[in-house]
Structure formats: C-alpha cells, structure tokens
Amino acid sequence: MRSALRTSLALAAALVLVALGASLCHFLGGGAVSLALPVPVVVWLGLEAGLVDGAFAAAAVGLVLDSAAGGPGGLLTFLSVALFLGSRAAAGAFDARSSLGFALLSGAATFAFGVGALLLLRYVAPAEEAPRLGLVGRVLGEAVLTAFAAPALRLLLDRLSAPMRREDPGLLR
Amino acid sequence: MLALLKRFKEFIVVAALAVIPLAIFFAHARHPSDRTFADRLVLAATSPLEKAISWTVTGTLTAIQRVARLRGIAERAEELSREVNRLRWEEREMQELRAENGRLERLLAFAGSREDQRMVGALVIGTRMDPKGLQLVTIDRGAEDGLRRMMPVVSADGVVGRIHTVSGHSADVLLLTDRNSSVAVRVDRSRARANVRGQGGPGPCRLDYALRNDDLIEGDLLVTSGTDGVFPRGLPVGKATKVRRAGYGLYQAAEVIPAADVNRLEELLVLVTGQSAPERAPAAQAPSP
Numbered sequence: 289m290r291s292a293l294r295t296s297l298a299l300a301a302a303l304v305l306v307a308l309g310a311s312l313c314h315f316l317g318g319g320a321v322s323l324a325l326p327v328p329v330v331v332w333l334g335l336e337a338g339l340v341d342g343a344f345a346a347a348a349v350g351l352v353l354d355s356a357a358g359g360p361g362g363l364l365t366f367l368s369v370a371l372f373l374g375s376r377a378a379a380g381a382f383d384a385r386s387s388l389g390f391a392l393l394s395g396a397a398t399f400a401f402g403v404g405a406l407l408l409l410r411y412v413a414p415a416e417e418a419p420r421l422g423l424v425g426r427v428l429g430e431a432v433l434t435a436f437a438a439p440a441l442r443l444l445l446d447r448l449s450a451p452m453r454r455e456d457p458g459l460l461r
Numbered sequence: 462m463l464a465l466l467k468r469f470k471e472f473i474v475v476a477a478l479a480v481i482p483l484a485i486f487f488a489h490a491r492h493p494s495d496r497t498f499a500d501r502l503v504l505a506a507t508s509p510l511e512k513a514i515s516w517t518v519t520g521t522l523t524a525i526q527r528v529a530r531l532r533g534i535a536e537r538a539e540e541l542s543r544e545v546n547r548l549r550w551e552e553r554e555m556q557e558l559r560a561e562n563g564r565l566e567r568l569l570a571f572a573g574s575r576e577d578q579r580m581v582g583a584l585v586i587g588t589r590m591d592p593k594g595l596q597l598v599t600i601d602r603g604a605e606d607g608l609r610r611m612m613p614v615v616s617a618d619g620v621v622g623r624i625h626t627v628s629g630h631s632a633d634v635l636l637l638t639d640r641n642s643s644v645a646v647r648v649d650r651s652r653a654r655a656n657v658r659g660q661g662g663p664g665p666c667r668l669d670y671a672l673r674n675d676d677l678i679e680g681d682l683l684v685t686s687g688t689d690g691v692f693p694r695g696l697p698v699g700k701a702t703k704v705r706r707a708g709y710g711l712y713q714a715a716e717v718i719p720a721a722d723v724n725r726l727e728e729l730l731v732l733v734t735g736q737s738a739p740e741r742a743p744a745a746q747a748p749s750p
Contacts, residue, residue: 303503307510315518343475350482355503362485369479412490 291341293452298333298345301445302326302352310356322430326353327401328394328438330368332445334375335384346372359409367404371397387439395435402427561727567617568728578693579733581606583614585726586631590663595625596639598726603630611691613732619697619720620644620685621729632731636723637698638663645689646698651676654686657698657717663724668701668715675713679704683717693732 305325313322326349333342333349350368354361375397378384384393403424410418466473572580583606587599602608604627612624614634622642625635635642638659646657653675657666671677681701687694699717706713 303506304510306503307507308514310507310511311514311518315522340471340474343478347478347482351499352503354482355497355500356507360486360490361497361500362482362487362489365482366479366486369475369482373475373479408486409490412487 291338291344294333294337294341294449295345295348297445297448297452298329299348299352301329301441301448302349305329305441306352306356321433322426323437324398324401324430324434325437325441327371327398327434328390328441329445330371331375331384331390331394331397331438332442334372335379335390336445336449339376342372342376343369359405360412363405363408364401367401367408370404371401374400387442390442391435391438394438394441395431398434399427399431402430564617564728568730571615571617572730575693581608581731581733583632583729583731585729588726589633590636590723595641596622596636596659596661596663596723597625597633598622598636598723598729600632600634600729600731601630602731603628603632605629607733608632608731612734613692613696615696615730615732616721616726616728618722619699620692621721621723621726623691624731634729637719637721638666638723643669643689644692644698645686646683647686648675648677648701649682649684651681653677654688655683657683665702665716665718666699668717669712671713671715673706673711673713677701677704677713677715691734693734 309323309325330346330349333345336342337345346368347365350365353364353368357364375384375393378393378396383389406419406421406423406427410421413419568582572578572582581602583600583602585598586601589595589597589599598621600614608624608627610624610627614621614623620637622634622636622639625633627633636659637644637657638661640659640661642659644657645654647654653671655671655675655677656669658669659666668677668683679702683698683701685692685694685696685698697720699719701715702718704713704715
C-alpha cells in the first residue's frame with residue numbers, strides 16, 4: 289500500500305515538476321537554461337524507497353520524462369531506473385540525507401543522467417543527427433541549477449510522504 | 462528453478478524495469494515513431510499545470526510590475542503635487558501683480574487728472590496704528606525725493622493724510638483718521654463747508670463745524686475745500702453718514718467714512734506743494750473750517 293502511494297506521489301511530483309521546470313525555464317531565459325527537477329525525485333526514491341517499489345516509481349518518473357522529452361521512448365525510463373540504483377548505492381557512501389549532501393547527489397545525478405542520455409543518443413543516432421558533445425556544458429549548467437533546487441524539493445517530498453512513514457500502531461521500540 | 466526465481470525475484474524485477482525500456486529505446490531509436498497514448502496522456506496532464514504555473518508566474522510578475530509602477534506613480538504624484546503648489550504660488554503672485562497693476566492704473570488715472578500738480582509715487586512700507594499713539598504709515602520716499610512736512614498724501618480713492626515726519630529716504634504719513642488730523646472740506650453737492658477730524662482709529666471720522674442750516678444729507682461726498690493750506694481743492698475725503706441735527710445748537714453732527722481705506726493702503730501719491738508747511742505739531746493745529 290505504502291509502495292503504491294509512494295509511486296503515485298513520485299508520478300504526481302514528476303508531472304508537476306516537469307510542468308514547473310518548463311514554466312521556470314520559460315521565465316528564466318526562454319530556453320537559455322534548463323532544469324531537470326524530476327531527477328531529485330528519483331534520487332529521493334533511491335534514499336527513501338525500497339528496491340522494488342522504488343524501481344517501479346523511478347520507472348514511472350522515467351516514463352513521464354520520456355513522454356515530456358519527446359525523444360525515443362525508453363531512454364529516460366532506463367536512465368531513471370539506473371539512477372535510482374545508483375542513488376541507492378551512493379547513499380551508503382556519504383551522508384546524502386543532509387541538504388548539502390542531497391543537493392550534491394542530485395547535481396551529480398542530473399549530470400550523469402544528462403551525459404548518459406547524450407552518450408546513448410550518440411550511440412544510436414546517425415552521425416549527422418547525433419547530439420554534439422558540446423552539450424555537456426549545458427548539462428553541467430542544468431545539473432548546477434537542479435542541485436540548487438534539490439533541497440527544496442526534498443523538503444516538499446518529505447512533507448508529502450510523511451503520512452506514509454507513520455509507524456504501525458502498537459509498535460514498541 | 463522456481464526456487465531460484467523466487468529468491469532473485471526482486472533483482473529480476475528491477476533488472477526487467479531497466480532492461481525493457483533500454484530494449485525499447487534501442488528498438489525504436491533509429492525509427493522514431495509517433496507519440497503514443499501515454500505520451501499524449503502526460504502532455505494532457507502537464508499542459509494545464511504549465512498553464513496554471515505560467516498564469517501564476519505571469520500574474521505575480523505583473524503584480525510586482527504594477528506595484529513598482531505604483532511606487533513610480535506615488536513619486537510622480539508627489540512631484541506633481543510640488544508642481545501644483547509651485548503653480549498655485551505663482552498664481553497667487555500673478556493675482557497679486559494683477560491687483561497691484563489695477564491699483565497703479567487707478568493711481569495713474571488719478572495723477573493724470575491733475576496734470577498741473579507735481580506728484581511723487583510712494584509705497585507703504587510700514588503701518589503704525591497704535592490706539593495709544595498716532596495713526597501713521599511709513600512710505601519709502603523721503604527728503605531726498607523732495608518730500609517735506611505737511612505735504613498731502615492721497616491714494617486713487619482720495620485723501621489719505623499728510624506727511625508728518627521726514628527722513629532721508631522715508632517719511633511717516635499722519636493718516637486722516639488720526640485724532641490730530643483735520644481737513645477742511647466742502648460738501649460736493651451743496652458746497653457747504655465743514656471740517657473732517659479723525660477719531661484715533663481706522664473707522665469713520667467726525668464731521669465738525671457743519672452749520673446746522675447747511676445742506677447735508679446721508680451719502681454726500683465731501684471734498685477738500687483747499688482752505689486749510691495743506692490740501693488742494695477737490696480731493697475726495699469721504700462720504701457723510703449718520704447725519705444728526707439736534708434740536709438746538711449751532712452745528713449739526715455727522716460721521717465721515719473715509720474715501721481711502723486706511724487699512725488697505727499700498728501705493729500712494731505725495732502731492733509736492735511748493736511751500737514748506739508750518740512747523741507745528743499736528744496736535745496743536747486749530748480747526749480751520
């Protein structure tokens with residue numbers, strides 16, 4: 289039940305954040321900068337959710353990203369699940385629960401997400417259609433901006449998921 | 462085999478969640494297809510959100526701009542208010558100048574009507590109407606301008622008084638309304654003679670020595686008779702009012718409302734008479750009907 293709620297929350301958050309990111313980018317420079325606000329949601333799932341339900345939720349977020357991006361289907365879904373697994377692995381390596389840690393992890397995840405997408409697209413696309421590696425700089429900017437926004441998103445997701453953390457009645461510690 | 466699947470169920474599910482999309486990606490990457498139903502669903506869900514966010518952000522930005530503009534408007538209003546105050550002040554000055562111009566025109570007309578008489582224009586620069594002392598105004602012309610004691614002073618409306626004391630560049634004018642001031646007059650209509658004496662205040666004067674049988678009625682204009690050796694003939698002095706004839710006695714009594722309002726004197730004319738006036742204090746002057 290909780291996993292279903294968490295997946296729903298992640299899906300809803302991804303939808304809202306995709307829309308918010310598009311609007312913010314429009315107002316922040318009309319496309320000069322970009323934001324990947326759903327990526328911190330995947331990172332948050334990696335820190336908070338279980339393996340299977342988190343993977344499902346990450347895949348759901350990836351589906352939303354795929355649909356919103358308009359690129360070849362499956363790419364961002366795969367990367368989301370991979371990012372989820374990577375976040376779970378990284379969470380043990382350092383304190384990702386602090387605001388700074390979460391921001392750094394989200395920034396790194398966004399960068400890896402973007403670079404991974406670029407590389408995979410370069411791999412499959414014909415040479416004349418392949419994305420230039422010069423776009424890495426833009427991905428870096430996206431990662432930095434997303435890292436700045438990540439702590440606020442974390443706070444929001446924690447608030448929204450608070451009812452799901454309620455302990456079972458009668459449980460003694 | 463089943464036990465193995467059960468044991469690694471979680472890993473298999475997660476791997477499937479990762480691999481299946483990757484396979485789809487590789488399968489479709491070289492042949493981009495039209496948007497799927499899921500794509501359209503996501504777009505349908507995000508579009509209203511984007512519109513709402515855009516509306517909110519635009520609304521907020523517009524509100525901020527309006528507030529900023531309001532601040533500008535407040536500053537502009539303050540600036541305009543200062544401008545209005547300045548213009549009001551200028552308008553008051555203009556009105557003042559217009560009024561002064563009117564007074565000077567009348568004064569000029571008065572001077573023009575007596576071309577044979579040499580006159581010196583003067584501005585009132587001080588007023589001393591102490592009820593305990595003399596009723597005086599100070600003018601900005603003095604001995605340097607040819608003024609001497611006892612010279613008559615008039616305004617466009619009529620007699621104001623006479624020069625009382627003179628200094629180099631200013632002079633005190635003893636007003637018609639002072640107790641020591643006495644002017645020989647005639648009733649303009651009937652030519653009856655009398656004497657107008659001040660009562661020590663800025664109000665009406667007293668009419669003295671008007672014979673009981675003389676023709677004098679309310680509203681009669683009194684003009685200088687020219688017999689007192691100070692004022693030339695024919696200058697308006699005031700109008701008779703409150704005429705009273707007692708049942709007995711030699712004279713009739715009346716009050717005189719001065720033609721020139723001594724409370725509003727500003728520009729005056731000093732009639733430069735040739736002879737020097739007698740060196741006597743005004744209080745010692747005897748009436749000269």
